[in-house]
Amino acid sequence: xxxxxxxxxxxxxxxxxxxxxxxxxxxxxxxxxxxxxxxxxxxxxxxxxxxxxxxxxxxxxxxxxxxxxxxxxxxxxxxxxxxxxxxxxxxxxxxxxxxxxxxxxxxxxxxxxxxxxxxxxxxxxxxxxxxxxxxxxxxxxxxxxxxxxxxxxxxxxxxxxxxxxxxxxxxxxxxxxxxxxxxxxxxxxxxxxxxxxxxxxxxxxxxxxxxxxxxxxxxxx
Amino acid sequence: xxxxxxxxxxxxxxxxxxxxxxxxxxxxxxxxxxxxxxxxxxxxxxxxxxxxxxxxxxxxxxxxxxxxxxxxxxxxxxxxxxxxxxxxxxxxxxxxxxxxxxxxxxxxxxxxxxxxxxxxxxxxxxxxxxxxxxxxxxxxxxxxxxxxxxxxxxxxxxxxxxxxxxxxxxxxxxxxxxxxxxxxxxxxxxxxxxxxxxxxxxxxxxxxxxxxxxxxxxxxxxxxxxxxxxxxxxxxxxxxxxxxxx
Ligand SMILES: Nc1ncnc2c1ncn2[C@@H]1O[C@H](COP(=O)(O)OP(=O)(O)O)[C@@H](O)[C@H]1O
Ligand SMILES: [Mg+2]
Numbered sequence: 001x002x003x004x005x006x007x008x009x010x011x012x013x014x015x016x017x018x019x020x021x022x023x024x025x026x027x028x029x030x031x032x033x034x035x036x037x038x039x040x041x042x043x044x045x046x047x048x049x050x051x052x053x054x055x056x057x058x059x060x061x062x063x064x065x066x067x068x069x070x071x072x073x074x075x076x077x078x079x080x081x082x083x084x085x086x087x088x089x090x091x092x093x094x095x096x097x098x099x100x101x102x103x104x105x106x107x108x109x110x111x112x113x114x115x116x117x118x119x120x121x122x123x124x125x126x127x128x129x130x131x132x133x134x135x136x137x138x139x140x141x142x143x144x145x146x147x148x149x150x151x152x153x154x155x156x157x158x159x160x161x162x163x164x165x166x167x168x169x170x171x172x173x174x175x176x177x178x179x180x181x182x183x184x185x186x187x188x189x190x191x192x193x194x195x196x197x198x199x200x201x202x203x204x205x206x207x208x209x210x211x212x213x214x215x216x217x218x219x220x221x
Numbered sequence: 222x223x224x225x226x227x228x229x230x231x232x233x234x235x236x237x238x239x240x241x242x243x244x245x246x247x248x249x250x251x252x253x254x255x256x257x258x259x260x261x262x263x264x265x266x267x268x269x270x271x272x273x274x275x276x277x278x279x280x281x282x283x284x285x286x287x288x289x290x291x292x293x294x295x296x297x298x299x300x301x302x303x304x305x306x307x308x309x310x311x312x313x314x315x316x317x318x319x320x321x322x323x324x325x326x327x328x329x330x331x332x333x334x335x336x337x338x339x340x341x342x343x344x345x346x347x348x349x350x351x352x353x354x355x356x357x358x359x360x361x362x363x364x365x366x367x368x369x370x371x372x373x374x375x376x377x378x379x380x381x382x383x384x385x386x387x388x389x390x391x392x393x394x395x396x397x398x399x400x401x402x403x404x405x406x407x408x409x410x411x412x413x414x415x416x417x418x419x420x421x422x423x424x425x426x427x428x429x430x431x432x433x434x435x436x437x438x439x440x441x442x443x444x445x446x447x448x449x450x451x452x453x454x455x456x457x458x459x460x461x462x463x464x465x466x467x
Contacts, residue, residue, distance in 0.1 A: 123311065133295055
């Protein structure tokens, strides 16, 4: 075990970690937004809309994430080119980000939907009784209350997403794990590097999940 | 102000909850609705702001038919305040924000104006000192008084109350009834579902007795308490008045 090699590799490891975190944060934001839209569609009284959203969720929850990542890597540049009418190359980062957003949206959708359904009918009626429209009641009362209840679950799901970003090695992206592995190969200290990577993943994930538990206690009081 | 003509309502197509309802509430009147549990009192007053649709008949508020598909029901709801049995304050907002939310977002009132009006109303219900508190930190009686202020902040023409004191501990009922009595004195048109017969006797201009979805009595309190027309109303009165004399 030679940890000096790890220390020397800090700059590139740092870049990898930055990419991992960037991907996580953007995917969570996009995933929650798409997931909320899907949840509203699923709960909509318009049959077609709720059926389509239901199909989307069931589909993405039934296929492996790795498949989505590789598939989107090929298909996204084509789609973007078709939409914009240009032929600019799309980076692996963008296609991975879109893959994660759309995949995680299916999971976020189910969390948001449960959250919306947990808000009492009385609160919704109170909003209507004051003259609010359906979008106003959703935006001003139901969603803020639902997000309050859901925050721990959403964060828990985000921690899983953080770990899953390591799958981007499949399309050759240098995320934290991939940097650690290749540095390990180069220096012949693979074990040391993997041990270190595991430690970093553990500290971040466990730390975040401990924070979530504390937050959960605060929110339920 | 409020008029029902030949209104019928069914739940699930078979349960006939409102049967040929005809009634009128004039401007400035206070009408108490009472009747056994399950007789349709909540359903009746929820049809006025269309929280419950009806299958037959017409309901009018002022010169507008509320159960007409072409009516913008949100405009009606702005003018019809509703106070729920379980308060239904917004737990994520402070007392002041609970009151100003709809005036700002629905009525598009300037926040400063809405705030000033809310403080005035809080004064009126005796809770100015609680303006920054959250609902969870208020007693039931205080929450209900805030809910009344929230309804009044929209400057409604009518206030509807659905058993506003039945979820309260006995010692808090008085403070809420007092606020409602003051409101009645100020000339507000009110329809109140309640079992508080003292309030009916003191404050109401008329009492309506509902049983199995039918209006059996619609009369002055004096007549209702001394000369009820139906056996069912006599029985009901014996039940609700008994504990007070026992
Ligand atoms: N949403 C609903 N669906 C079906 N039945 C209902 C619903 N709400 C109320 N009911 C029934 O309608 C009847 C009248 O209810 P309600 O108006 O709440 O009576 P009250 O307020 O006088 O106790 C009751 O038998 C009740 O079970
Ligand atoms: Mg009721």
